[in-house]
Amino acid sequence: MKLEEVKRILECEVITGHDRLDTEIKMVCGCDLMSDVLAFIKADALLLTGLVNRQAIRTAGVADVPAVVFVRGKRPDEETVALAEEKGLPILVTNLLLYEACGRLYSQGVPGCEGR
Amino acid sequence: MTEEGAFRRNFEVLGEDFYNAGRVSTEIKEILQQVGVAATTVRRVAIAAYEAEMNVVMYARRGTVCLELTPELVHLLVRDEGPGIEDIELAMQEGYSTATERMREMGFGAGMGLPNIQKNSDRLVIHSTAGVGTEVEIEVRF
Numbered sequence A: 001m002k003l004e005e006v007k008r009i010l011e012c013e014v015i016t017g018h019d020r021l022d023t024e025i026k027m028v029c030g031c032d033l034m035s036d037v038l039a040f041i042k043a044d045a046l047l048l049t050g051l052v053n054r055q056a057i058r059t060a061g062v063a064d065v066p067a068v069v070f071v072r073g074k075r076p077d078e079e080t081v082a083l084a085e086e087k088g089l090p091i092l093v094t095n096l097l098l099y100e101a102c103g104r105l106y107s108q109g110v111p112g113c114e115g116r
Numbered sequence B: 001m002t003e004e005g006a007f008r009r010n011f012e013v014l015g016e017d018f019y020n021a022g023r024v025s026t027e028i029k030e031i032l033q034q035v036g037v038a039a040t041t042v043r044r045v046a047i048a049a050y051e052a053e054m055n056v057v058m059y060a061r062r063g064t065v066c067l068e069l070t071p072e073l074v075h076l077l078v079r080d081e082g083p084g085i086e087d088i089e090l091a092m093q094e095g096y097s098t099a100t101e102r103m104r105e106m107g108f109g110a111g112m113g114l115p116n117i118q119k120n121s122d123r124l125v126i127h128s129t130a131g132v133g134t135e136v137e138i139e140v141r142f
């Protein structure tokens, strides 16, 4: 699924990466704990998180995460946005809660990061 | 571990510097990408380095990361001046953490850091002296 489609399904606002909405999303990981993200996320999986700070951007960079969706309408501060821009990482924001956001994508056939 | 002709670089990490936390691991990742290391290996090193770097930021006063590249492996030596780890076996257990509320707000402190390093490396050796500091040696083979 393209990031563009994720944006539509989750009714997102695009914060950075307007020109990268054609990024292909194969899987999703929904998580607020960065160590858990690092432990379980697969390369090329979209990260849905309520943790809105620099560490989320750093974690995405380290773990080859192609884009991040912040849930619960939490908006990143300017410095966090600047870091994402510097790294070329698309960030989107949705007002949905984590469970609802994951559920919508899952019901559209995007799998999670379960299994090997 | 030192080898003739190996690529070597040192980085500084400051305790409590959450603003820059992750910068060193990101730089290491970029270096490995530039020299053409396979993406899956780069990712393993980056994750291990990031968890080790976060531990210095969270628990120690300051530390250094020494990156060494040989034809066979990536070697990271993360040394810090800090409280040290009294019981390394306990610290290695998934879920064990002494992180503070502030650290948890940063998304860390789930007690998964050292297990994550273990999982993403081929060799992990930890030496620590309580009240002095900690030395974490990480090896990832190509």
Ligand SMILES: Nc1ncnc2c1ncn2[C@@H]1O[C@H](COP(=O)(O)OP(=O)(O)O)[C@@H](O)[C@H]1O
Pocket (backbone or CB within 6 Å): A035, B051, B055, B056, B058, B059, B060, B080, B082, B083, B084, B085, B091, B092, B096, B097, B098, B099, B108, B109, B110, B111, B112, B113, B114, B115, B134
């Ligand atoms: N460099 C370090 N200096 C002192 N204590 C450390 C260091 N690294 C880890 N620890 C101790 O080991 C525990 C487990 O570390 P880790 O597995 O990374 O989980 P977390 O950082 O989420 O607590 C930490 O909570 C801390 O008590």
Ligand SMILES: [Mg+2]
Pocket (backbone or CB within 6 Å): B051, B054, B055, B108, B109, B112, B113, B114
């Ligand atoms: Mg840790």
